[in-house]
Amino acid sequence: MSEIALPQHEIYAIRYARRDARRADHFVGGDPHDAPMPMDYFTWVIRDAERVVLVDTGFTAPVAKARKRQHLRCPIEALDLLGIAPESVREVVQTHLHYDHVGNFDKLPNARFHLTDREMAFATGRYMKYPKFRHSFEPDDVAGMVRLNFEGRVEFHDREAELAPGISLHPVGGHTPGLQVVRVSTARGHVVLASDAMHYYENWMTDRPFSTAWHLGDMVEAYRAVERLAASPRHVVPGHDPLVMRQYPPPRPELEGIVIRLDVEPSFMPSFGEERH
Numbered sequence: 001m002s003e004i005a006l007p008q009h010e011i012y013a014i015r016y017a018r019r020d021a022r023r024a025d026h027f028v029g030g031d032p033h034d035a036p037m038p039m040d041y042f043t044w045v046i047r048d049a050e051r052v053v054l055v056d057t058g059f060t061a062p063v064a065k066a067r068k069r070q071h072l073r074c075p076i077e078a079l080d081l082l083g084i085a086p087e088s089v090r091e092v093v094q095t096h097l098h099y100d101h102v103g104n105f106d107k108l109p110n111a112r113f114h115l116t117d118r119e120m121a122f123a124t125g126r127y128m129k130y131p132k133f134r135h136s137f138e139p140d141d142v143a144g145m146v147r148l149n150f151e152g153r154v155e156f157h158d159r160e161a162e163l164a165p166g167i168s169l170h171p172v173g174g175h176t177p178g179l180q181v182v183r184v185s186t187a188r189g190h191v192v193l194a195s196d197a198m199h200y201y202e203n204w205m206t207d208r209p210f211s212t213a214w215h216l217g218d219m220v221e222a223y224r225a226v227e228r229l230a231a232s233p234r235h236v237v238p239g240h241d242p243l244v245m246r247q248y249p250p251p252r253p254e255l256e257g258i259v260i261r262l263d264v265e266p267s268f269m270p271s272f273g274e275e276r277h
C-alpha cells in the first residue's frame, strides 16, 4: 500500500502585540485566584515550496492605541523577517472577524480571504446592535471585508474545506458563530492552529471557556473537535497563550521573542491541577 505523502509545511507564529491582564479576565465566571495572566497576539504563516498561506492578519497600531493593547510590530511588515513580501501572499484564512484577527487586510493587495458564511452573517447582522457582541469587532474591518467581497476577493466556506493539499479549514463556532480552525500537515504530523477556539491551554485542558463567548456548549465541543483534528495534544496551538513562545524555538536566534516555529516538537507541555487529560 502506498500513501500519497502530504506536504511537510513549515508553520510560524509572529507575535505582534501583548497586553497585561488578570486570571479572572479569561474564564467565564471569573477565577478565584487573583494573579496576572498576560495575553499575546499572533498571526500565523504556513509555508512550503508551493505557497504561503497567512492565518489571520492582526490589528493596526491605531486600533492597539484605542484598545490599550501594546503593539509590538505590524504583523504584515514582520513577514519580511521570514523573507516573505506582502505582495506574494495569495491566500489568507480569517479564522473569524474579531478586531485582533482581521486588521491590516489592505496591506495584502493580491490576497484572497477565506471566511465562513456564518461569520460574515454574524458580523453584519442583528447581534451587532448589542455591545456584548459588537465589542470585539471594528466596524471598519467588517466594512473592509464587505468591500473585498464586492471585489471578488472573499472565498466563503460553509463546511470543512481543503485550501491546498494538507491545509484544511474546519468550522467549530463557539467563541463566535463562524469561527474556523486550520489543520496543517507537517513533518511531525497534523498541527491544528486553533486560533480562538482556545485562547489559553488552560481554557482547553480544564474545560473552562474563555470569557468572550457566543455559545458555551459549542466552545467546549470545539475543544473536542480540535483534539480529533490534531495528531496529539502536542499538536494543538492555542490562539493567545504566551506559553507557546516558551515551548517553540525561534527560526533564527535573533528572532527570539518575535517569531517561533510550530512544525517542530514543543519542548514541554503545560499541565493544570484540574486537568482532564
Ligand SMILES: [Zn+2]
Pocket: 098, 100, 101, 196, 239, 240
Ligand atoms: Zn483573538
